Amino acid sequence: MTRSPIRRGACLGVLFPWLILRSVCFVGAMGEAYAADESVEIKVDQVGYLSRGAKVAVVTAAAERFEVRRVSDNATVFKGTLGAASLDADTGDSVQIADFTALKEAGTYYLDVAGVGRSWTFAIGPNVFSRTYYVAMRAFYGQRCGTAVDLGPEFPGYTHAACHSKGEFHSSSGKRGERDNVGGWHDAGDYGRYMVNSGITTGTLLWTWEIYGAKVKSIKLNIPESGNGTPDILNEARWNLQWMLKMQDEDGGAWQKQTSEHFPGFVMPEDDHLASEVIGTGQAPYKSTCATADLAAVAAIAARVYQPFDAKFAARNLERARKAWLWTEKYPDVVFKNPPGVSTGEYGDNDCGDERLWAAAELWRTTGEAAYNEYFVEHYADFRSILDAPAPEGWKEVAPLGLWTYALSTRKGADVAVTEIRKRTAAAARAIVEHTRKNPYHVSLLTKDYVWGSNGVAANYAMELLVANLLAPDPSFVETAQDNLHYLLGRNTFSLSWMTQVGANPYRHPHHRPSGADKNAEPWPGLLSGGPNARRQDDALKRLPEGLPPAKIYLDEQASYASNEIAINWQATLVFLLAATLP
Numbered sequence: 001m002t003r004s005p006i007r008r009g010a011c012l013g014v015l016f017p018w019l020i021l022r023s024v025c026f027v028g029a030m031g032e033a034y035a036a037d038e039s040v041e042i043k044v045d046q047v048g049y050l051s052r053g054a055k056v057a058v059v060t061a062a063a064e065r066f067e068v069r070r071v072s073d074n075a076t077v078f079k080g081t082l083g084a085a086s087l088d089a090d091t092g093d094s095v096q097i098a099d100f101t102a103l104k105e106a107g108t109y110y111l112d113v114a115g116v117g118r119s120w121t122f123a124i125g126p127n128v129f130s131r132t133y134y135v136a137m138r139a140f141y142g143q144r145c146g147t148a149v150d151l152g153p154e155f156p157g158y159t160h161a162a163c164h165s166k167g168e169f170h171s172s173s174g175k176r177g178e179r180d181n182v183g184g185w186h187d188a189g190d191y192g193r194y195m196v197n198s199g200i201t202t203g204t205l206l207w208t209w210e211i212y213g214a215k216v217k218s219i220k221l222n223i224p225e226s227g228n229g230t231p232d233i234l235n236e237a238r239w240n241l242q243w244m245l246k247m248q249d250e251d252g253g254a255w256q257k258q259t260s261e262h263f264p265g266f267v268m269p270e271d272d273h274l275a276s277e278v279i280g281t282g283q284a285p286y287k288s289t290c291a292t293a294d295l296a297a298v299a300a301i302a303a304r305v306y307q308p309f310d311a312k313f314a315a316r317n318l319e320r321a322r323k324a325w326l327w328t329e330k331y332p333d334v335v336f337k338n339p340p341g342v343s344t345g346e347y348g349d350n351d352c353g354d355e356r357l358w359a360a361a362e363l364w365r366t367t368g369e370a371a372y373n374e375y376f377v378e379h380y381a382d383f384r385s386i387l388d389a390p391a392p393e394g395w396k397e398v399a400p401l402g403l404w405t406y407a408l409s410t411r412k413g414a415d416v417a418v419t420e421i422r423k424r425t426a427a428a429a430r431a432i433v434e435h436t437r438k439n440p441y442h443v444s445l446l447t448k449d450y451v452w453g454s455n456g457v458a459a460n461y462a463m464e465l466l467v468a469n470l471l472a473p474d475p476s477f478v479e480t481a482q483d484n485l486h487y488l489l490g491r492n493t494f495s496l497s498w499m500t501q502v503g504a505n506p507y508r509h510p511h512h513r514p515s516g517a518d519k520n521a522e523p524w525p526g527l528l529s530g531g532p533n534a535r536r537q538d539d540a541l542k543r544l545p546e547g548l549p550p551a552k553i554y555l556d557e558q559a560s561y562a563s564n565e566i567a568i569n570w571q572a573t574l575v576f577l578l579a580a581t582l583p
């Protein structure tokens, strides 16, 4: 926290303690009182703003004017008038906008709002998010299963020993005995590994490379593979990809997940001694279609992406993707439900048609073979309407990924499909821009979007906008994508950065077992919280007062798994949008 010697008549936090001011007053050498700390009534992106982009802060206490001051000498570099107050129904806040877009000079600043206080500090510059990208991407390394992890010396003490080093088949898998399934990432706050969520996560990271490779290729993540000649984002993705390949049976099908039968307590991963089991459907063919189709899609992307770095690995991925695809042709609708006695995450999905569409599109993009194209052309019309409603994709709904990869491909496909996908995506993006502009917080979330993982929904809106910008370039799409990033990094009703250890006022108590079980005062770094959840799907949220607006239903508590859990899928989307901001 930066102490700034802003001269004031008095320390507001002392005189008016009911004001939500986190004031710590101290007395300067000359005996003047100084307000040192920041007001949560001023919401800024605590990381910063790109020089060329829009720069907007939100003020929720009545005021008229604001100044932007430079941290180094407290000099005022910009003066502005706050916009008219408007009521935001989703938070209940009365919101005034401070627009300082005209300030382009690189530096570190804070807002000073007369009568309210000062904001957290933030940077302006052409490249303000590279450190945030690094920390977000490195969070995946922290989630590695089956190996010892050490985030030091940058984050000393953030370590865990090798965990879950033995796997075995659960009776529901159709097989018996031990199984080498070491690897992968712990999915979320728990230690399970789930193919469906791994699929969208790994696919999103591989897309990040395909789309923003030039921006991220030189960013070294300081992981064990760094310096091996492969870009680190691909090194990290490979850790999970290799586990996904291990989950494929000889017949080509993939088991749904590898977890214990029930969740362990809040222990470090190496202290979780519950058996790590490959779990199937409980009856032939034991594997599930969604998991297998997701594997086909991701391995097909990997076949393109790893080609220049490890042609053998790329070829192995293609072979596995084809095999998985054939399995889904034979078994197009084997749905997974938790077998008796298993209570870990289900990632259940009654319709695997969208997963198969994504697989066909990625296989077509990689191979150019007619059979995959024919499947896509025959089926895409069943899914295209999903592009119209601004309802972002998620682990359960991957049709947008299938449709977009088809349109992004340089292969000579069906022009009519490409044109239609491009048109619908651009129209949906324009609608998102429109409703985001009307939102007092400039976030794309609609009232209905404050669900489990709402921060992931905000990130997904941003990803949708960025993909639209590739298909039909429009600067307003990029600008609005960044608005959602600003929301996640502090421009929200709580004035909270929803990335651990990022920004001056980050959330601190994620539902994340290593963060809860280790000896460190702060949580593991770089992890995105799930965010407000109006459905109150845990006991902690049920304790909140009735009648709270949807965006307020959030608790920075470990117990609130329905609003404060971390998860690899929304972490990957965050990485995608951070990568887009890099120079």
Ligand SMILES: [Zn+2]
Binding pocket: 144, 145, 146, 163, 164, 186, 191, 269
């Ligand atoms: Zn593990």
